[in-house]
Amino acid sequence: GQNIDQPTEMTATEGAIVQINCTYQTSGFNGLFWYQQHAGEAPTFLSYNVLDGLEEKGRFSSFLSRSKGYSYLLLKELQMKDSASYLCAPMDSNYQLIWGAGTKLIIKP
């Protein structure tokens, strides 16, 4: 079956760094997306990794290891507005995104 494993909730301090891990099992693999979703809102696209390695985009970076079925999202210089759910969504052989429940990130001052 297809499965995504992320921590349900994480807490971090404003200005700090946090890493959100994601392990996945899919039928085939065509890349992995990270989305941010604020409460009551729709998801917004953060990153897409299809090759192994680290992709950096401003304060956010995303890493992928295809052989390990593992990805992480790294958030630096945390701001209060980063409080949201972060969704790891791998894409299977049919180019369909597989969605988990995401990780709720709580930022404290």
Add this chain to the structure above:
Amino acid sequence: GAVVSQHPSWVICKSGTSVKIECRSLDFQATTMFWYRQFPKQSLMLMATSNEGSKATYEQGVEKDKFLINHASLTLSTLTVTSAHPEDSSFYICSANRGGDAYEQYFGPGTRLTVT
């Protein structure tokens, strides 16, 4: 670029009535549009995938006669919830992608449906 709008943003309707939700890609042509439903604190659930000019592909367990999807143009898709019931109350979100090698989905702001 890649802006997707949805209308209405929220709607309250009576049980037994129908509700239509529109999804538009404002600054790009969307080869494929997706309709999702999300209950509180749960993951996104894909309801159907639609391509312009063809019938939507529904996910297992989603009633195609209840959730009518029309994708009339490359910038517009509609979802009609027919004979709505209170259990249909949810957050409905559409997304679109550009097609080709661009797989990222851009989401509309969502529609919160409450059926009384």
